[in-house]
Amino acid sequence: MSTFGTLFRVTTYGESHCASVGCIVDGCPPGMPLANSDLQPQLTRRRPGQSNLTTPRNEADECALQSGVEAGVTLGTPIGLLVRNKDQRPHDYTETDHYPRPSHADWTYLLKYGIKASSGGGRSSARETIGRVAAGAIAERYLKLAYGVEIVGFVSSVGKIHMPQSAEDEDVDDENYLNLLRGITREKVDENLIRCPHEETAKLMEQRVLEAKEANDSIGGTVTCVIRKSPIGLGEPVFDKLEALLAHAMLSIPATKGFEIGSGFKGTEVAGSKHNDAFIKKENGELGTKTNRSGGIQGGISNGEDIYFKVAFKSPATISQEQSTAKYDGESGVLSTRGRHDPCVVPRAVPIVEAMAALVIMDAVLIQNSRRAAAASLPPLATPLPPSMSLPTKQQYQKAVDELVKE
């Protein structure tokens, strides 16, 4: 349905052509500074019409907080917020009266609900993601303020044009790739319109998108995202492992077709002796892993290393060229769709992926907060645990507690 999360709970509403789109964010920690201007940057990175690589639909997507904030500070109560739909052109897609658009949601919405919005994508439109991005910006703000969490997404491929230095070489020697992930910033990512941090590849990608645009066609791509300085211990086995929550979140974004964490599909080809992440003592004296094929998650739980994953986005279904297909009644014909659309969604998908990542981490932090506080409130055990069941030093766990519950 349209609610995501357990303790940090986001509920969204809105179709492509209704009065407004928005969300309610329930469970935001109280006492956090928050203003519309904190949410606007990611909304602006997501908005249509931001460049010649995106749909020309022109929406400023101005965020209007409704509740849950007073004197610029969160109250801990539900935060209502909305963005008005302005540039609506409800009659752009008139041919869809007869044709379900191929690989679009027209047909399945009708099958599911028996009714659909008259035009545009309705609820399956990318405008639905505005609520996610605004909510994600709230989550991210908290994570940044409380733990210094950094979440950065970027375009790692467009069509067959892939960034070099991926983890995908024969030897899973991912050092260069991990270095990139360690340092990448949103500023760097935004240096070009396609949002790929490898300048040369970025140019090729932009060309590829413009090519698709000129051909009245579309093209897919992938977004890679890294989460740095995530608190450890996040994820709730067995069903709500952190990678499972991330996969759920990412595959809920329109047009996604795949998800992989850490070494991903390529990692399946490698022997365990090569794939295993050996432990090392880090410079700061803590235990860490030498490599990071696990992608920062082991046993479904974050281990303090960078969490990174990749999301596949198919080519947008809406294209302006003629398509041989069938009408609702089965009669074959040729559909030529007018209307505004993105030739490639990945540049605008970057802030959406980041937002969903923030929502997952935020909710997981709140749940793990609870467990740690609960465990820390118990009196010491009368008999110490056997070594096979406990950390050798109490300090190690204490550190985990302290990290979460700063005072």
Added chain:
Amino acid sequence: MSTFGTLFRVTTYGESHCASVGCIVDGCPPGMPLANSDLQPQLTRRRPGQSNLTTPRNEADECALQSGVEAGVTLGTPIGLLVRNKDQRPHDYTETDHYPRPSHADWTYLLKYGIKASSGGGRSSARETIGRVAAGAIAERYLKLAYGVEIVGFVSSVGKIHMPQSAEDEDVDDENYLNLLRGITREKVDENLIRCPHEETAKLMEQRVLEAKEANDSIGGTVTCVIRKSPIGLGEPVFDKLEALLAHAMLSIPATKGFEIGSGFKGTEVAGSKHNDAFIKKENGELGTKTNRSGGIQGGISNGEDIYFKVAFKSPATISQEQSTAKYDGESGVLSTRGRHDPCVVPRAVPIVEAMAALVIMDAVLIQNSRRAAAASLPPLATPLPPSMSLPTKQQYQKAVDELVKE
């Protein structure tokens, strides 16, 4: 946590070396014939010790239903069931008293909970999946009886050995692959130990696993799964799209690293004009799609075509060769793990993937059942909907309703 689903809700318990493992299945439709013998086949396909390709731990994994069934028929009340742990050897892994096993969950469980089971994987052990498989068998039984749903998983790769005829060629001409998916059966899959329906590839795969076994090493692989005759209209946008639920379910299985639906990552490389699934009138007069790059799901909703997806499993972390790593206290050393383990999990993962698929579909069916019944109970609209908002014929939607609510 350890509960999965909304209306068909499965809660599991159990570690590798406790008294029993099991689950409670809440929300099973009443009036369905059910006996232990209905659940045993998939448990047996999952059990360890079934061949020389799997761990030698010997467990019969006999299912014992506790409640929710009388006179061989489900009551609609919670179904408790359990499997006793028999072949426990809690002291196999003594070296783990000093070392967190690389890429295993020892370290993260300690970070998260401050305590862990003394031996084996505890809750992160594959024995945890017994509850899933039993619950999945209940779901599958319902889906089969009510709708004829067929769920078949198989091993599509081991290491670098891939089945041919995947959708991954240049032209996304997936006809052969789709034909395979249309006809594949569990009987066919079980003709060899590795559970790959392509006999030649199966042999190579088995060799690869034995190679890993002899080298005291391990290897990864992928499992592909197809769901046929799924009811249409399943999936709950925007956050609980069917592919999002499947991704969540699959990435919650131990050792998984990736998920892709339909054309998946390869599909991102293809132009929209090629990737779009054009509509056609099928032989039975209904609307369908000519190709199926969408993998049976569009806009997050099942469209009646075969649902297929692939899951990546990494090489098992437990290997019997020496590993240079660090102890809990940071001191470096060499870990040599004894104990029983799978050199490759994919053959035993097949029934687990099928089980999780069944749980997702079952829960989605119950929710969509509800919506359809609710919509069908409304009186006809005074003013008919404009064509842009409705199906051209009432029959099409009625069919969807009828399909779900047979009498």
Added chain:
Amino acid sequence: MSTFGTLFRVTTYGESHCASVGCIVDGCPPGMPLANSDLQPQLTRRRPGQSNLTTPRNEADECALQSGVEAGVTLGTPIGLLVRNKDQRPHDYTETDHYPRPSHADWTYLLKYGIKASSGGGRSSARETIGRVAAGAIAERYLKLAYGVEIVGFVSSVGKIHMPQSAEDEDVDDENYLNLLRGITREKVDENLIRCPHEETAKLMEQRVLEAKEANDSIGGTVTCVIRKSPIGLGEPVFDKLEALLAHAMLSIPATKGFEIGSGFKGTEVAGSKHNDAFIKKENGELGTKTNRSGGIQGGISNGEDIYFKVAFKSPATISQEQSTAKYDGESGVLSTRGRHDPCVVPRAVPIVEAMAALVIMDAVLIQNSRRAAAASLPPLATPLPPSMSLPTKQQYQKAVDELVKE
């Protein structure tokens, strides 16, 4: 938190003095006619300033649907709606800067969140209930259209002034009371300002409220509510029995102190032989109960008889007379609160109780819909059930199915 329901899910936002209050209703059946004007009547019955018995705060409380509806018909997607706060006077309650108001939520909100809205009740204000009433009106509309459900609340006591003919006499001879419940309508209830259908008692009640008002004091009361023509089979044992859901819903309304279903507390005093509701064959040939001490629910499941319950509302905490109390810092003093408030909440509570009742029934209907459709989709059993486990005639159950899934 601020979400209620499983399949029909309402999430509310808004404080007493923020930009707007509202809600998102997720899971509304598609294809239902819906306009702002359908929601306004209950909002108007709830609004402040409607008579001299209520707070003078003047709000028209005009409903503005944002999404989920097109061409006047629900799409099945989330329905966003809001009501703007207009008559805000944020500085009315300045003395509360020093004093937590006795029996108000100032103190506990600070303890819980560490921060609170500067004035008025913030989230604990009755304005929070606007979202509930609007959502309840949507639910009620569906229930009316699909099943003819009728939900009518009324004031059954104010202070010590109780309506006669309650079930509370010695013999639990509830015939008169049940007759009242069978016939009562909102029109009848609204014939007087206090919303008590017994005209003589109503006058005494109004006097009692005006007395409290003149004394700068307040007074409590009870609201009784009946749900007629509820579908049978509603409620989800064991934790979500229908009375448990109703109790949850009612005790979530501000200022409530108690809930009783059917014979309630008085019923505990009566022997089983007197209290049991014997079965009879009704005029329409169906099985029913002769009496209805159960209040329409047995074993947590609705049985088709009228569901009725009573809710206790305490006297409003905000009074305009001086109160000896302590400041936040513990210093004793005298608080004299200015500001607008209700001398008695029960007249305005009537539509709120009705709304929450509608939300409970609606969600329970959707869940039971699902179960019935699921059971109905199974093939007939090979061996019929023994009589001790089944209804004697298939028709009886079929009727239940038919009632829910009309076509």
Added chain:
Amino acid sequence: MSTFGTLFRVTTYGESHCASVGCIVDGCPPGMPLANSDLQPQLTRRRPGQSNLTTPRNEADECALQSGVEAGVTLGTPIGLLVRNKDQRPHDYTETDHYPRPSHADWTYLLKYGIKASSGGGRSSARETIGRVAAGAIAERYLKLAYGVEIVGFVSSVGKIHMPQSAEDEDVDDENYLNLLRGITREKVDENLIRCPHEETAKLMEQRVLEAKEANDSIGGTVTCVIRKSPIGLGEPVFDKLEALLAHAMLSIPATKGFEIGSGFKGTEVAGSKHNDAFIKKENGELGTKTNRSGGIQGGISNGEDIYFKVAFKSPATISQEQSTAKYDGESGVLSTRGRHDPCVVPRAVPIVEAMAALVIMDAVLIQNSRRAAAASLPPLATPLPPSMSLPTKQQYQKAVDELVKE
């Protein structure tokens, strides 16, 4: 359904005559000592056959932990536990093959599920509460160890025999009653079989129960429960206020008809000026309330005063005397039920009420833990909040945080 709670989540299974009854407790804090012997006392207080006031069905109800505990300490993983059904006599109630038992759940289970357990109450049997009591004992153990929480229930009325000194006198002068609540212990309560701490009343109550027993009849009663030393700040407005959760929990217990918190229904009769709980500085220097008509909860949030509430239990539906009623097919007749039953449930209901109270408090603690830890992790605000929005001293809130997160 059969799951209760958000972070401390209990799922139960089992009917009156199946192999075993039990539950899975998910979310128990790790590192807590736990053994079967910790759960047995409350199971034994609940078990049938404990005195001549209860049903003669003889069950030892021995608890068998299955998982989630090693070396006598909780692992933080799901705790499976079960109690075998031993004294089953499935054919006791043969007459129910033809008659739905009045005010029992036979009829509604058939309407809801289309099938029911052949004998006894099936899932509606009191045996279902075993899982609750065991889970409640786990919750209570944590609450005791971490916060010293004390939960004590007792019988406050049987039929028309009520304990004196209730809050129900004209002046709501509840001092005596509150004193009783402050001091009452389980030992004191268990001094007589009826579990009423007022010895004289207890004798009358026991007589009343034996009277009912001899008359082959049954009688109802009420259970009052107090929760002392509850952490402050518990409860999640607006829908999950603490009293709403308690009401939900209590009305989910079989045979309950009502719930009231603090001054309850009687409190509705009193003017606000009398009902309001004025604040005072307590001996320990903290702010508290002089009276406690609120019952320890204000605005849906615990305020640190004793939480107390009362639950109404109707007379058991199963009686051994003849009842004029109708058969399933509508034909009238006389039902005479044989079989074992309780003449009055309240003595055995005491540990069930305590268990459900513990489950509510436990879950609320875990959620509030999370919020406090989250708020405490934020950096200090650049601009201090205005006094109208914050506690005058940071210490007050800090105390709340410290209380929950001890180290």
